[in-house]
Amino acid sequence: MLTSPEKPCVEYLLTLNGKKTEELLCATAVKDSSQNINIRIVTKHANHAAILRFPSYYTISKTDKLVSLQSAEDIRIIDEHSLATAFNRRGYTFFVGSARRPYEPYINARIEELIVMSVRITRICDKDRTEKLESRIDMALTCGNFSLRTNVVSLAAEYDRDSDELIVVFQTTEKNENVACKYNMDLVDDALNQIWNNCQNISYKSSFKAS
Incomplete structure (x- = not known):
């Protein structure tokens, strides 16, 4: 076991709305440019997920337990979460x-309800100071001959800093096809920025179709 007497172990309390989360299925963590620790968690039955942001250990009083000051929960109609x-x-x-989530274009057009298993990339700003991490954007990724209505899961993913590319391995839910795709992160960022800009330009009234 490796220990460091200069830097004691810090416990991150995985709580939502002041309540301890149930047993976790999986989690992934990353430090951002502001030295915050961002942890995405999925609960035991994969029916609940959230992003928790913890402040830098050195920006608060010295303690062995940290509580997240910001969080972004996935809405409850989304389930069967996995992390890559x-x-x-x-x-x-x-x-x-x-x-697994409703297919948004059909919901927005009020055509029908279609539930689709899809691969997503989520982005939050390191300088976001809002309690609910309101800079969060989610975008679907597709690959090869898969359409946005094809039921797929992410088996693995890796970001290569040298090439600035993201590689994602997709698998259909029937497990009869596996495909790996590579994405240029500048293009991914451009698409996410376009989504953000479009959202800022939509008024409350224009988001509803006249009945």
């Missing part, structure tokens, strides 16, 4: 994983 990777890049923290 987490990384930090140019002032943003990213998470890659998959989950």
Whole structure:
């Protein structure tokens, strides 16, 4: 066992709304450019997920237990969460994983309800100071011949800092096809920025279709 007398072990309390989370299925963590620790957690039955942000150990009073000051919970209609990777890049923290959720274009167009298992990349700003991490953006990733309505999960993912590329391994839920795709992170960032800008330009009234 490796220990460091100069830096005692720090316990991160994984709580939501002041309550201890149930047994976890998986988690992934990454330090951001502001020295915060960002942890994405998935609960035991994969029906609940959240991002917790903890302040730097050295910016608060010396204690062996840290509580998250910011958090972003996934809405309850999303389930079957899994995690593939987490990384930090140019002032943003990213998470890659998959989950089962309603197909948004159909919901927005009020066509029908379609539940799809999809791979997503999530981005939050390192300088976000809001309690609910309101800079969070989620975007679906597709690969090869898969459409956004194909049920797929992320088996693995890795960010290569040298090439600034993200590699994601997809598998159909029927487990009859596996594909790996590589994404240029500048293009991913451009797409996420476009989503953010579009959201800022939509008024409350225009987000509803006239009945």
